[in-house]
C-alpha cells in the first residue's frame with residue numbers, strides 16, 4: 001500500500017500543511033494513517049484540535065529505531081500511509097524516505113526555497129542509489145500566489161522542472177489552508193463564518209489529491 005513522505009530540508013516549506021490536506025482529502029474515500037515523524041509534533045497537535053474522520057488515524061513516531069516497523073504496521077492497516085518529516089536530514093528522515101513509494105518535496109517559488117528543494121531531491125536520489133531501489137520524488141509548489149507569475153517565479157519554476165518532476169497542481173497560499181492548524185480537521189469542516197475562500201481551497205485540494213493519486217497509479221502499473 002502506498003507510503004508517501006513529505007520531505008524538505010527547508011523549515012516552513014509547507015510539509016505538514018500539504019500532508020494534512022492530502023490526508024484529509026484521501027480519507028474521504030479510503031483509509032489513511034498519518035505518521036508524525038517530526039519531533040516538533042505539529043501534525044499531532046493538529047490531530048487533537050478536532051475529531052477526525054473514522055478513515056483517518058494519526059500516530060506519533062517513536063523515532064529512528066521505530067519508524068520502519070511503524071510504517072510497516074500502518075501499511076498493513078491502511079490503504080495509504082502519509083509521513084510528515086522534520087525539516088532537517090537525519091537517520092529518521094532517511095529511513096522513512098527509503099520506505100516510501102513517493103516523496104513529495106514542497107517548495108515556495110523563491111530562490112532559497114527552490115535551492116533547498118533541489119538539495120532534498122538530490123538527497124532522495126542518493127538514498128535511492130545507496131539502497132539500489134527506485135524512490136520516486138516530486139516537487140510540489142506550495143504557498144504560491146494564485147496570481148500571474150513574475151519573471152523570477154517563472155525562472156524558478158523552469159529550474160525546478162529541469163531538475164525533476166513537478167506537480168502540475170500548486171497549493172496556493174490560502175487562509176483556508178493555514179486555518180487547518182487552528183481549527184483541526186479538514187477543509188470541509190472549516191466554518192465559512194470564520195474562514196474565507198473555503199470553496200476555492202477545496203477545488204485546489206481536490207486537484208492536488210487527484211494528481212498525487214494518479215502518480216501513485218502510474219508507479220503501480222510501471
Ligand SMILES: Nc1ncnc2c1ncn2[C@@H]1O[C@H](COP(=O)(O)OP(=O)(O)OP(=O)(O)O)[C@@H](O)[C@H]1O
Nearest residue numbers: 011012013014015016017087143172173174177178
Ligand atoms: N498552502 C498554504 N497556504 C497558506 N499557508 C500555508 C500553506 N502552506 C503552509 N502554510 C503556512 O506556512 C507555515 C509553515 O507551513 P508548514 O508548517 O506546513 O511547513 P513545514 O515544512 O511543515 O515546516 P517545519 O519544517 O517547521 O515542519 C504554517 O504557518 C502554515 O500555516
Ligand SMILES: [Mg+2]
Nearest residue numbers: 015016038042
Ligand atoms: Mg512540519
